[in-house]
Amino acid sequence: MRMARATSARFLLPAALFALLLAACANVQKPDGWSPPVREDATLYASLHGGKVSALDPDTYEERWEFPAEKEFACGDGAVESHNLDGIYGAPAIGDTMIYVGAYDGSAYAVNKDDGACAWEFKTDDVIVGGVVLGDAGLYVPSSDGYLYLVDPDTGLETKRFAAGDLWATPLLAEDALYQPTMEGKLWKLDPATLDPIWDSPFDTSAALLTAPGGGAKGPDRIVVGGIGRTLYSIDAATGEEQWSFKAGNWFWGQPFVDKTGVYASNLDGKVYALNPETGDKLWDFDTGATIRAGVAWTGDAVIVVNNNGDVYSLDAATGEPNWGPTELDETVYADPVAIDDQVFIVTRSGAVITIDGEGRPTTVVDG
């Protein structure tokens, strides 16, 4: 009898493996992306479904087109090919006639604003997590293959490349420079036209830098970045020297907002931190109670923050006291909130678009 039990015990392992397989299907995190919405005068662009971007009417929220409309499509005069963009993490860059997106399949796409047709595709050798940025010199494409590419926005042809490292963060394009953090913990200051390094050596830290640099586009005095080392760094934009650093409870991933009154940054520990921009001393912090992937939005006198559970707060920038919130969306949110006029736009993981008014009242304008 015992022997039979021992023999039947051999069935335990396969049974457990099958259970594991079933559990596995439910637990793998697919790369869906967390692109924040962008509004241009007559259109709201948002990635509602993994690996797709939609053009919506900003008044009625009706979808004008979705790219890609089908799995198989051609870009420009190219052949029809099967594509799976996987996920779009950065905000679309808006041009005159086209919008540009970087996708997790490793390609940057130019999409016609009128009909959502693909104009060209620029392939890199690894995934694209950071957003693409459009400047006077061209389209900047950060790839995980180790290069920052400068691409002609009309043709999709590479004009320059710089071996910066594994790139996950969206670069910051300022008036005179482009700032690009890397997963090797470096921050490069590059000439936007030539991609030549400006600092003698990049700012270097031991852990990966995940956040898009904060500092503003108008010749910032300081660049603020953070990442896996749980530390937020303020770096002198002129010299690349560290001014101060601030240690938090977990990783920094959302882009910090830098203002003369403070540096505002969300952290995966669930808190929003306001720091003195000159010294890095903490002015206040606010605990939302759940992990925050998204960056903060700035309304002029308030900081908008949304945690992964979909709890949204408006915090007084001076004191950190909530103006309103939590507004509970009951949806998972990884995408940055975007403040447009007097509304906050939030895209959820399920693909819903929710607007929140100045009183914290939510309206679902696109169902997930």
Place this chain on the structure above:
Amino acid sequence: MTTAAPASRRGVNVSVIIVLTAVIAVVTLITLGKDPWTILFVNPLINALILLDIVSFGQFGLAIILFTVLLRVATIPFTIRQLESTKAMQAIQGESQEIQKKYKDPKRRQEEMMRLYKEHNINPLGCFLPLVIQMVVFMALYRALVHLVGGSPESLISLSGRLYPIGILEGQIPLNQHFLWMDLGHKDNTWMLPLLVGLSTYVQQRLSVTPNANAQQAQQQQMMTWMMPMMLFYITLSLPSGVGVYWVVSNLFSLFASYLVYGKRILSWRQLLPMSVEAPPAPTAAARREQKRTGPIEPDEIEQGDISASQQEPDITAPREARSENGGKRRGKRKKRR
């Protein structure tokens, strides 16, 4: 005057302390609203793998191999005990069947079986622990890999809450998930790894399987030697490649352990043939008398080729005639009838 506690009692005491500590830890974590599985198994494994990644010069595939080897070395006493236990149980199979036939009352039958096990110093549950360890590690490793090389930025969000706040560990993220032809965070679309998993499991099972006198059990055994590799092949098709790497290395290690216990027998490639394992005959009465006279069978004795044991467990790699001579009367008689 105090006397030292017997070694076995000390072993039991240590086991009781370990089990009690584990139960207290689990209850405490549940009370605090924490997930004990994650905190006690998955998170330590995640951080240990990152540490091994540092030792492996940032090659996460090597880190998984190193982890597997270290784990198997640490648990080799259990593995060998399992193999010896299986082998020893095989040796008393004739007597065990006799007891099952002789005693119809389940309680009495169980008592007699226990007496038999005790007589031969066999722990019938000896084969469970390595299986349990394998299962726990396999599941924890799968969960760890989903976070470590999950293949998406989303998986890094969940990793952030599991990484210990140690600079050297944080500096390793993200891990290099490319190893040989594989992406350790994704399934292997070339099918090479699933095939290696299936093949190594088959070889490992075939070479460590022991002959079984009970036709039903022999059939079950035969089925398992096919079913397990096929299931693992199928499962590995859908799991991150890192789990498959663990399984292949683990199988190679099991082969090594089998060699330690079974010796040269496992080197016989005839054993790999699907129908090569035959049911041996029940021991003869003379053999049983001899066994009783010489005392209980120790695994070491079996390994060294004890006469009585060899009568019950013929060398299946030997020629059929030779096995018949060792094997007992039934086969001899059948031969005569022919």
